[in-house]
Amino acid sequence: MLNSKVPSGNLSEKWDNHKFASKLVNPANKRKYTVIVVGTGLAGGSAAASLAELGYKVKNFCIQDSPRRAHSIAAQGGINAAKNYPNDGDSIFRLFYDTIKGGDYRSREANVYRLAQVSNEIIDQCVAQGIPFAREYGGLLANRSFGGAQVSRTFYARGQTGQQLLLGAYSALMRQVGKGKVELFPRQEMLDLVVIDGHAKGIITRNLVTGKIEKHVADAVVLGTGGYGNLFFLSTNAKNSNVTAAWRAHKKGAFFANPCYTQIHPTCIPVHGDIQSKLTLMSESLRNDGRVWVPKNKDDKRPPSQIPENDRDYYLERRYPSFGNLVPRDVASRNAKMVCDEGKGVNESGLAVYLDFADAIKRDGEHTIREKYGNLFQMYEKITDSNPYKEPMMIYPAVHYTMGGLWVDYNLMSNLDGLFVIGEANFSDHGANRLGASALMQGLADGYFVLPYTIGNYLANVPMNDKYSTDHEEFKIAEQEASDRMKKLVSMKGSKTVDEIHRKLGMAMWEYCGMARNEDGLKKALEVFPEIREEFWKDVNVTGTNEEFNQQLEKANRVADFLELAELFATDALHRNESCGGHFREESQTPEGEAKRNDEEFTYVAAWEFKGVGEKETMHKEDLEFENVKLTQRSYK
Amino acid sequence: MSADKIINLTLKVWRQKGPNAEGKLETYEAKGISQSMSFLEMIDTVNDELVKAGKDPIAFDHDCREGICGMCGAVVNGQAHGPDGGTTLCQLHMRKFNDGDSVVIEPWRSRAFPVIKDLVVDRSSFDRIIASGGFVSVNTGGTPDANALPIPKHDAELSMDAAACIGCGACVAACPNASAMLFVSAKVTQFALLPQGKVEAGERARNMVTTMDEEGFGNCTNIGECEASCPKEISLTNIARLNREFMKATFCSS
Ligand SMILES: Cc1cc2nc3c(=O)[nH]c(=O)nc-3n(C[C@H](O)[C@H](O)[C@H](O)COP(=O)(O)OP(=O)(O)OC[C@H]3O[C@@H](n4cnc5c(N)ncnc54)[C@H](O)[C@@H]3O)c2cc1C
Numbered sequence: 001m002l003n004s005k006v007p008s009g010n011l012s013e014k015w016d017n018h019k020f021a022s023k024l025v026n027p028a029n030k031r032k033y034t035v036i037v038v039g040t041g042l043a044g045g046s047a048a049a050s051l052a053e054l055g056y057k058v059k060n061f062c063i064q065d066s067p068r069r070a071h072s073i074a075a076q077g078g079i080n081a082a083k084n085y086p087n088d089g090d091s092i093f094r095l096f097y098d099t100i101k102g103g104d105y106r107s108r109e110a111n112v113y114r115l116a117q118v119s120n121e122i123i124d125q126c127v128a129q130g131i132p133f134a135r136e137y138g139g140l141l142a143n144r145s146f147g148g149a150q151v152s153r154t155f156y157a158r159g160q161t162g163q164q165l166l167l168g169a170y171s172a173l174m175r176q177v178g179k180g181k182v183e184l185f186p187r188q189e190m191l192d193l194v195v196i197d198g199h200a201k202g203i204i205t206r207n208l209v210t211g212k213i214e215k216h217v218a219d220a221v222v223l224g225t226g227g228y229g230n231l232f233f234l235s236t237n238a239k240n241s242n243v244t245a246a247w248r249a250h251k252k253g254a255f256f257a258n259p260c261y262t263q264i265h266p267t268c269i270p271v272h273g274d275i276q277s278k279l280t281l282m283s284e285s286l287r288n289d290g291r292v293w294v295p296k297n298k299d300d301k302r303p304p305s306q307i308p309e310n311d312r313d314y315y316l317e318r319r320y321p322s323f324g325n326l327v328p329r330d331v332a333s334r335n336a337k338m339v340c341d342e343g344k345g346v347n348e349s350g351l352a353v354y355l356d357f358a359d360a361i362k363r364d365g366e367h368t369i370r371e372k373y374g375n376l377f378q379m380y381e382k383i384t385d386s387n388p389y390k391e392p393m394m395i396y397p398a399v400h401y402t403m404g405g406l407w408v409d410y411n412l413m414s415n416l417d418g419l420f421v422i423g424e425a426n427f428s429d430h431g432a433n434r435l436g437a438s439a440l441m442q443g444l445a446d447g448y449f450v451l452p453y454t455i456g457n458y459l460a461n462v463p464m465n466d467k468y469s470t471d472h473e474e475f476k477i478a479e480q481e482a483s484d485r486m487k488k489l490v491s492m493k494g495s496k497t498v499d500e501i502h503r504k505l506g507m508a509m510w511e512y513c514g515m516a517r518n519e520d521g522l523k524k525a526l527e528v529f530p531e532i533r534e535e536f537w538k539d540v541n542v543t544g545t546n547e548e549f550n551q552q553l554e555k556a557n558r559v560a561d562f563l564e565l566a567e568l569f570a571t572d573a574l575h576r577n578e579s580c581g582g583h584f585r586e587e588s589q590t591p592e593g594e595a596k597r598n599d600e601e602f603t604y605v606a607a608w609e610f611k612g613v614g615e616k617e618t619m620h621k622e623d624l625e626f627e628n629v630k631l632t633q634r635s636y637k
Numbered sequence: 638m639s640a641d642k643i644i645n646l647t648l649k650v651w652r653q654k655g656p657n658a659e660g661k662l663e664t665y666e667a668k669g670i671s672q673s674m675s676f677l678e679m680i681d682t683v684n685d686e687l688v689k690a691g692k693d694p695i696a697f698d699h700d701c702r703e704g705i706c707g708m709c710g711a712v713v714n715g716q717a718h719g720p721d722g723g724t725t726l727c728q729l730h731m732r733k734f735n736d737g738d739s740v741v742i743e744p745w746r747s748r749a750f751p752v753i754k755d756l757v758v759d760r761s762s763f764d765r766i767i768a769s770g771g772f773v774s775v776n777t778g779g780t781p782d783a784n785a786l787p788i789p790k791h792d793a794e795l796s797m798d799a800a801a802c803i804g805c806g807a808c809v810a811a812c813p814n815a816s817a818m819l820f821v822s823a824k825v826t827q828f829a830l831l832p833q834g835k836v837e838a839g840e841r842a843r844n845m846v847t848t849m850d851e852e853g854f855g856n857c858t859n860i861g862e863c864e865a866s867c868p869k870e871i872s873l874t875n876i877a878r879l880n881r882e883f884m885k886a887t888f889c890s891s
């Protein structure tokens with residue numbers, strides 16, 4: 001049984017008590033500790049900046065050419081906080097409650113409550129950094145609504161909220177770089193974690209420009225390396241998003257929790273053609289004003305403008321009158337799949353539904369809609385060549401976010417001492433389904449306001465003279481392994497491109513582990529995935545050498561890890577014989593086709609321990625205890 | 638969505654093995670390209686063929702493919718990010734091209750952006766400019782309530798217009814002087830318009846401009862190619878504001 005180290009006491013007092021009980025590192029001693037932060041997204045960037053401000057020596061790594069380009073930059077819709085500025089009944093407890101319920105009661109109460117508590121400080125921090133959030137005419141901050149909530153608590157900067165928040169964290173980070181407090185390593189990819197006597201003490205990286213393998217030592221390692229949605233090949237994630245850092249840490253002993261919890265986002269531009277490289281999200285904020293519908297009659301092939309009101313099925317409004325188009329993502333996605341399975345889908349493929357702004361434009365005027373969503377509409381038109389001011393958008397669900405990730409305790413530390421995991425890379429706050437606008441909140445909560453405290457408590461217990469060097473045997477072994485693997489990848493020169501194999505894996509993932517899963521499919525997946533993995537290691541063609549700038553090699557190295565993760569994913573999905581949030585097991589549904597949890601058997605986190613490639617992993621459980629909310633069947637009716 | 642038309646193109650692509658190697662334009666046929674593809678998907682297709690033939694694929698930077706990370710970029714037929722206005726290379730679609738077109742693809746060219754390989758350049762000079770002043774000097778924690786200080790909606794909107802810069806470097810690539818003034822001015826303007834950033838506005842302008850010069854970017858002579866090529870349509874008026882802040886700082890402090 002895993003120990004989550006949740007402090008005792010009342011829910012609302014836990015975090016304050018814990019901060020007080022935590023040990024502190026004396027200001028003069030902080031500079032004697034080095035912390036490696038991998039990742040410069042909202043989580044990694046905010047953590048690196050904050051730790052350096054406190055006085056720690058920080059080494060910060062990222063894959064892109066600049067920290068400002070981390071995948072967080074692409075977030076569109078907004079960030080939640082419990083400010084209750086609109087006076088519509090919000091509170092810390094309500095944000096906590098919505099998040100727990102939205103996650104289908106599969107997250108840890110104490111973490112989620114803390115998240116809601118610090119959410120307000122995040123907004124204060126971001127405004128102080130000069131982030132130009134949207135404002136009302138009186139000069140105060142504007143809010144909008146997101147799925148799964150009946151209050152307006154989402155702060156935004158047009159359709160570019162992630163960009164503005166990330167640039168805020170980036171500017172704080174660069175300020176510390178300018179002061180020499182953070183050493184920056186862009187275009188450097190972590191290939192392994194170095195663990196010495198059970199403690200994370202460093203990483204092995206590859207310099208993506210020269211191909212050189214490097215060793216970096218520290219007193220603690222923080223991973224803010226993002227999610228693994230690209231396991232499905234097609235997703236809304238940036239092309240470089242990957243699981244490698246987390247997976248290598250997993251192979252070094254860190255437990256991987258709830259890998260099967262994946263979020264399939266309801267509003268994405270549908271797939272076109274078969275060489276498509278990625279999917280584009282249309283922000284959930286659009287569901288504030290857009291109405292989702294399909295033709296009532298499946299043989300109705302008229303263009304949308306010629307289908308009269310009576311022949312349209314606004315299925316979300318019909319089935320969920322109180323939340324309507326703003327039901328949570330998992331519910332919206334599953335319903336889109338259902339109507340398409342019934343043959344009512346639109347687009348040539350039949351795999352799309354309409355998202356219609358005609359009523360909103362009539363009500364508020366085109367100008368207002370343009371002001372709110374202008375850049376999203378423009379992006380849609382660029383990609384599809386169709387004008388959403390005139391014709392409804394066509395949308396379909398796509399893989400978007402992964403709630404699963406490395407297991408961490410209340411301090412955001414994994415089961416390996418000294419290895420901290422923050423942002424999308426950990427599993428902690430969203431249970432089986434994440435609500436919109438809460439990933440940005442979590443990434444910044446972890447990086448600005450949680451980790452800087454909890455890591456201090458850890459480092460205070462690390463003796464100052466307990467230093468290791470990169471000459472340690474463990475560093476040499478890890479360096480050799482990383483180097484051998486790179487050489488192996490470029491040596492095969494087989495007949496398949498990396499993308500071909502990745503695409504094949506992605507299609508199998510979508511088929512067996514996508515929006516609906518069942519026992520037969522998952523068993524089949526467990527036969528198919530190892531075959532694809534073997535094919536990869538026999539027949540992949542990585543051009544060029546390992547000692548140069550080589551993008552094929554970068555991709556191959558990441559796909560190799562996805563191939564291993566896929567098996568664990570299916571194993572986890574198979575074992576969890578209940579539906580919850582984004583994990584829909586066809587065997588477990590209500591008569592109306594809603595996800596049906598099995599609380600008796602599955603109110604726990606499944607944290608898996610690596611046992612060797614192709615070996616079945618061992619499951620460790622963390623029981624989830626709910627003292628402040630009552631577990632109920634989620635209803636958005 | 639419109640029906641896909643298939644076109645064939647002839648590409649002339651800048652190939653350069655490494656920072657110190659000689660580069661040259663190589664010719665490739667891009668066959669069976671669907672017009673619904675993005676420009677990068679077109680290069681993906683060509684690269685697939687190259688890999689299958691055991692040849693080195695064309696190196697190019699990209700990540701989000703949504704026009705927001707600023708990672709992609711190349712000069713296409715003489716235009717930074719290609720022929721479509723207000724668009725990054727990843728959001729450029731093949732409908733903008735016709736069957737039989739010849740397309741020349743080159744990296745950003747500037748002393749301050751050395752080529753790493755093929756179309757990939759080193760833009761870390763931009764990061765160093767930001768590190769020299771592109772921030773508000775606040776630490777984490779202890780900040781006042783976000784609504785304590787109302788900001789006129791109009792100012793916030795203008796600030797956001799400037800903040801939309803994605804740091805791709807197209808402005809530098811398009812400028813005959815390879816100046817980074819549009820990039821620097823966007824950051825300076827974003828902060829100068831907000832009370833939080835006003836405090837350090839002058840010093841920020843001075844520090845960032847100094848670093849820009851040290852990094853080897855050219856001078857601005859008001860040609861305006863930067864604005865025309867900017868995928869986020871950052872306006873030249875930002876440069877006027879930067880000049881004002883710079884002058885204020887220089888005259889008031891000395
Ligand atoms: C299109 C889109 C829109 C979204 N919109 C919203 C929204 O409106 N609101 C919301 O709350 N959430 C949104 N999300 C989700 C949210 O953006 C992400 O969950 C969040 O930004 C993740 O932040 P992160 O810091 O954990 O990781 P990331 O931003 O993914 O950063 C990962 C970092 O790790 C680095 N890295 C990864 N692996 C390695 C390695 N091996 N070595 C070195 N460095 C490595 C990368 O270079 C990068 O710097 C959206 C997501 C998408 C895809």
Ligand code: FES
Pocket residue numbers: 698699700701702703704705706707708709710725726727728
């Ligand atoms: S790839 Fe991100 S802007 Fe083009």
